Amino acid sequence: MSAETPAERFSGYYATQPPWDIGRPQEAFVAACDLIGPRVLDAGCGTGDLAIWLAGRGHAVTGVDFLAGPIEIARAKAQAAGVVANFLEMDALAIGEIPETFDAVTDCGLFHTFDDARRSAYVAALTRLLEPGARVFILCFSPAEPGEHGPRRVSEAELRAAFAVGWDVEAIEPARFEVVPGVPGAEFTPGGAHAWFVRVRRT
């Protein structure tokens, strides 16, 4: 029997209510919004709440997700909100090929889904995509979240190692990853899973 692929696993979550799909941007990104540059790529955008919020603030936003379902929902939500945002169905490991210039990549819950090989490929894609001065903002689970349920916990040392070459690690700060209370898969610390909010700058 073949193992479930990441796309199959995420499709399963989107078949019901995904625990992370809270209907608004995570607070960590809201608090950091003044540092997020005008042209943004939201990697692993899901149903688009962060991308749409940023677009509503005047950013030029492209959201990328490898699943067609959440991308369709994101497009419908943007239209309903009356904001312009570009949503693409594509693998985040391929973003290095996008022939556009971005000031920032936002990553809310994508980085921590990757195994070691995909993590390296993703950072390589970010390195190819972004020019010096551009920033990446990541919200990922931290080892402070107890247990093993949910995404892999990422240590501070792993984050520093991932961005050791070609990047300045500006901040790795404790944060919370809010979830929809009571839905299956949302059994984390009340108030939100313990997380890191990471800011790195391309050198």
Ligand SMILES: C[S@@+](CC[C@H](N)C(=O)[O-])C[C@H]1O[C@@H](n2cnc3c(N)ncnc32)[C@H](O)[C@@H]1O
């Ligand atoms: C934890 S969810 C977060 C979604 C969204 N950022 C949010 O905060 O609601 C991770 C998202 O990344 C997407 N994803 C996972 N691996 C991906 C990949 N390799 N390329 C593009 N999207 C991916 C999933 O489909 C899912 O929508």
